[in-house]
Amino acid sequence: MTQLPNSLEARDVAVQLHSYADARKQEETGSLVIDKGEGIYVTDINGKRYIEGMAGLWSVAVGFGEKRLVDAAARQMEKLPYYHTFTYKTHGPSIELAEKLIEMAPVPMSKVYFTNSGSEANDTALKLIWYRSNALGQPERKKVISRVRGYHGVTIASASLTGLPNNHRSFDLPLPQVLHTTSPHYRSQKKDGESEADFAKRCAQDLEDLILAEGPETIAAFFAEPVMGAGGVIVPPDGYWEAVQPVLEKYGILFVADEVICGFGRTGNMFGTETYNLQPDIMTLSKALSSSYQPISALLINDNVYQPIADESHKIGVLGHGYTGSGHPVAAAVALENLKIIEERDLVGNVRTMSPLFQKRLAGLAQNPLVVETRGIGLIGAAELHHEALADTPGALGARTNAVFLEKGLISRNMLDAMAFCPPLIITENQINEMFDIAEDSLQAAALL
Structure with missing residues (x-):
């Protein structure tokens, strides 16, 4: 991540200590600065849009940019x-x-x-x-x-x-x-x-x-x-x-x-x-x-x-x-x-309606040789990566894969080598497919790294 001297990324590194981050690594790589959000998507300060596959931190049920709130x-x-x-x-x-x-x-x-x-x-x-x-x-x-x-x-x-x-x-x-x-x-x-x-x-x-x-x-x-x-x-x-x-x-x-x-x-x-x-x-x-x-x-x-x-x-x-x-x-x-x-808006009903497709697409990630297990319920799930097969330190494969997800426009979270999916509850069928299409492409790319 290139940081201009007075960029927001550089300013952030200069003044903030971040949660769940390697502080020394962050000094080198900088931060992803999110600027706005709408529905299940967020956009960074450079105009790149991402599916927020974690609903922020497991939390934005009604989506981003809800004017009523x-x-x-x-x-x-x-x-x-x-x-x-x-x-x-x-x-x-x-x-x-x-x-x-x-x-x-x-x-x-x-x-x-x-x-x-x-x-x-x-x-x-x-x-x-x-x-x-x-x-x-x-x-x-x-x-x-x-x-x-x-x-x-x-x-x-x-x-x-x-x-x-x-x-x-x-x-x-x-x-x-x-x-x-x-x-x-x-x-x-x-x-x-x-x-x-x-x-x-x-x-x-x-x-x-x-x-x-x-x-x-x-x-x-x-x-x-x-x-x-x-x-x-x-x-x-x-x-x-x-x-x-x-x-x-x-x-x-x-x-x-x-x-x-x-x-x-x-x-x-x-x-x-x-x-x-x-x-x-x-x-x-x-x-x-x-x-x-x-x-x-x-x-x-x-x-x-x-x-x-x-x-x-x-x-x-x-x-x-x-x-x-x-x-x-x-x-x-x-x-x-x-x-x-x-x-x-019966978002609980939407979870029940969308969860069969969500869980089907999640289970489909197991076709990739990197994935040892998928698990989930409702609109929450994870794909566990097989770091032992690559003799990797626990978490290293997850971190690399998470970086590929991000590059391809999907925000996930690797918990060691478990890739999590927890989108806003407003997600649609097309958006579920879009999210897991990116995940599948990312896993294929990660397998070649």
């Missing part, structure tokens, strides 16, 4: 551009959005707590879980379990919940109270001769064995995504959730469903919780909540979680937690309008 933000900015939800104060948009989320929840929920990102939502969930344990007179019940390859964010607590090594290395993580159990990825974790059904049962047994080894009285909660996202789009095997949930119920362990990626239609239902018949005590939401037009996230907690917390706050005299931007009126107004669009 722009107008909702402008109206709220004029009326009340900011207020908070501290100390018994509130405002209309946060109330209306909380009411809407309680109404939409697929299982009974009692209260909503607003945060600003998925990381903050999961971090706050962990704090409230610890607070609740103390309220119940169970100070020893502080350990939480998540899964290898799970992704729950990047704050100190949520990065600990995340089960990916690069989110722990050199950060002195994970925290000691956070444990990790088996990833539900059948291909990589199965034993010789083990059926998918037997693997699902073993995952549940591994979880129970961990609980018993640590002491059930010390385990407070289990965090899990219905479908793993940033860990490689891991779709749980048949029978997995049917085996896991009874283990949690048996030992009185809270279940936190991380719906940050799955929520609001991605898996073919409004929530992944519905797709897999889950019964969470807490749900964490973000991304498609506002199509990421504004930073906002939320926790939904059931009454079993809320009542002890309310009692403890009364005992102490305050719930000593909060964020300046919690339930921000502009973000809440945009989220409300975004949810209206999702419902009015």
Whole structure:
């Protein structure tokens, strides 16, 4: 990437530290500067258009350039551009959005707590879980379990919940109270001769064995995504959730469903919780909540979680937690309008209509010798590349392939060697074919590198 001395690319390198990037490499290569977006497409400052095959970061459900969301933000900015939800104060948009989320929840929920990102939502969930344990007179019940390859964010607590090594290395993580159990990825974790059904049962047994080894009285909660996202789009095997949930119920362990990626239609239902018949005590939401037009996230907690917390706050005299931007009126107004669009345009129905073609074209990528496996559900999926065949360092083949995708006009994301696809929920048949045509051409080109 050629950088002129005063170009935006050069200026960016001079002043910004980027997420999920090699800082030294970025000093050499510069940045891709996106200038505008429309529908499923974004355009860079040089006028090149790309299919945004990741919906930004798994999040722009209604597509880019949705004027209704722009107008909702402008109206709220004029009326009340900011207020908070501290100390018994509130405002209309946060109330209306909380009411809407309680109404939409697929299982009974009692209260909503607003945060600003998925990381903050999961971090706050962990704090409230610890607070609740103390309220119940169970100070020893502080350990939480998540899964290898799970992704729950990047704050100190949520990065600990995340089960990916690069989110722990050199950060002195994970925290000691956070444990990790088996990833539900059948291909990589199965034993010789083990059926998918037997693997699902073993995952549940591994979880129970961990609980018993640590002491059930010390385990407070289990965090899990219905479908793993940033860990490689891991779709749980048949029978997995049917085996896991009874283990949690048996030992009185809270279940936190991380719906940050799955929520609001991605898996073919409004929530992944519905797709897999889950019964969470807490749900964490973000991304498609506002199509990421504004930073906002939320926790939904059931009454079993809320009542002890309310009692403890009364005992102490305050719930000593909060964020300046919690339930921000502009973000809440945009989220409300975004949810209206999702419902009015039946985008969940569009996911169901488009997913057979999406999954067929995704599966077709396995015809390329670089691809060892494809997996997905609804409008989310991944093609796993066979880096072992090329004796590559894990992630190197994915990075090279991702660069080819970009060159040919498709923005994907390689999670090591898994190429992800997660387009806006408004995508059409023609656009699905366009996206996977580029992916097929890119894989053929990558195989020749």
